Amino acid sequence: MLIFDKLCTYLSDLTTINKSYIALILSTTIVILIFSFFKKIGKRAIRKKIEGRKEYFINQTIQIILNILEVVFLLVIWSEYIQSLMTLISVTSAAMTIALREIILNFFCGIYIKMIKPFQVEDRIEIKDIKGDVMNISSLNFEVLEISTNEKHGQSTGVIVTFPNSIVFSEPIRNLNKGFKYVWDELTVKVKMDCDLVKNKQELYKIVNNIEIIKNIPKKMKSQINEINTTNRVYFNKYDPTIYTKIEDDHIELTIRYLMHPKKGRYVESVIWNKIIEKYKEGIIELYI
Numbered sequence: 001m002l003i004f005d006k007l008c009t010y011l012s013d014l015t016t017i018n019k020s021y022i023a024l025i026l027s028t029t030i031v032i033l034i035f036s037f038f039k040k041i042g043k044r045a046i047r048k049k050i051e052g053r054k055e056y057f058i059n060q061t062i063q064i065i066l067n068i069l070e071v072v073f074l075l076v077i078w079s080e081y082i083q084s085l086m087t088l089i090s091v092t093s094a095a096m097t098i099a100l101r102e103i104i105l106n107f108f109c110g111i112y113i114k115m116i117k118p119f120q121v122e123d124r125i126e127i128k129d130i131k132g133d134v135m136n137i138s139s140l141n142f143e144v145l146e147i148s149t150n151e152k153h154g155q156s157t158g159v160i161v162t163f164p165n166s167i168v169f170s171e172p173i174r175n176l177n178k179g180f181k182y183v184w185d186e187l188t189v190k191v192k193m194d195c196d197l198v199k200n201k202q203e204l205y206k207i208v209n210n211i212e213i214i215k216n217i218p219k220k221m222k223s224q225i226n227e228i229n230t231t232n233r234v235y236f237n238k239y240d241p242t243i244y245t246k247i248e249d250d251h252i253e254l255t256i257r258y259l260m261h262p263k264k265g266r267y268v269e270s271v272i273w274n275k276i277i278e279k280y281k282e283g284i285i286e287l288y289i
Contacts, residue, residue: 027077035070039063057121102166106140109165113137118168119175124262126174130161133263141165153185153265176262182221183262187272189254193247195286201243201254203285207275208241208258213268217259251288 008026012019042062050058114137119125123134125144131154132144144161148154176183191200209215218239241258260268279285 024077028074031070031073031077035066035073039066042066102164103140106165109168110137110139110141113142113165113168118173119178123175123177125176127163127167127171131174132156132161135160139165151266153269155266180221181261182217182259184257185260185265185268187256187258187269189256189276189285190248190251190288191254192286192288193251195252197245197252200285201245203279204243204254204256204276205241207272207279208256211268211271211275213264213271214241214258214260217261221259 004023004026008019008023011017011022011026015022039062043059046059046062113119119134121134121137124147125132125134127144129149130144130146131149132146133156135143135145141162141164144163146157146159146161148157189204191197221239239259241256244255244257246253246255256272276285276287280287
């Protein structure tokens with residue numbers, strides 16, 4: 001403390017700035033630098049010991065704790081000046097409110113996102129025709145790793161889109177993961193009008209029901225819906241894959257409806273089509289081409 005006091009006195013004499021202000025500035029700078037150091041050390045320690053998904057969540061928790069402690073220390077340092085600061089703010093509140101309106105709104109919307117959780121990190125969401133996976137949620141904004149919308153089941157474009165938190169109140173948000181992990185998907189297969197319809201449907205059922213990635217989903221989906229029914233009314237008649245029949249011009253359309261993980265849609269569709277093509281080449285399924 002003696003060294004700190006001497007340094008403040010020296011800088012005050014050098015700059016002709018009041019010693020108390022010099023002490024305030026130095027104390028604030030030291031606290032910020034110390035906590036910045038601990039944040040970097042924490043990140044490196046976590047990266048060495050933990051890998052995968054846990055690394056992000058543990059790092060976020062530690063960063064939040066350090067941020068809270070940093071604010072507490074700064075409040076202690078600035079305690080003598082807060083009353084004067086509040087008086088100044090009250091005088092200029094109108095101008096500051098207009099200037100800081102968006103920042104304040106985004107901050108409180110960030111609290112809303114954390115508490116109500118309309119979406120979380122890793123959820124797949126869609127806002128204003130932009131679809132992607134949530135990468136990060138901060139106090140003022142959140143980041144989404146965009147997926148292509150050219151295909152029904154898009155893949156990552158590598159583009160990161162940043163949204164202000166306030167958008168949760170101004171735009172509808174589609175969340176493909178909220179409540180339960182799986183969504184319904186449909187794939188339409190065209191077959192000949194004079195085909196053996198029963199045989200074709202049986203083969204399609206075999207294909208879909210024997211794909212490992214979707215075989216066990218119905219049980220998981222039913223379990224998740226039973227859990228969410230305590231807070232939300234969600235109901236489905238069927239959980240297993242279903243095939244619907246429709247006559248269209250000179251052919252028949254068989255629409256396969258099945259459950260899948262929203263991030264694996266393109267892969268699942270590709271697997272189904274590959275097996276259908278194999279059966280077509282073997283003369284088992286009569287496709288309309």
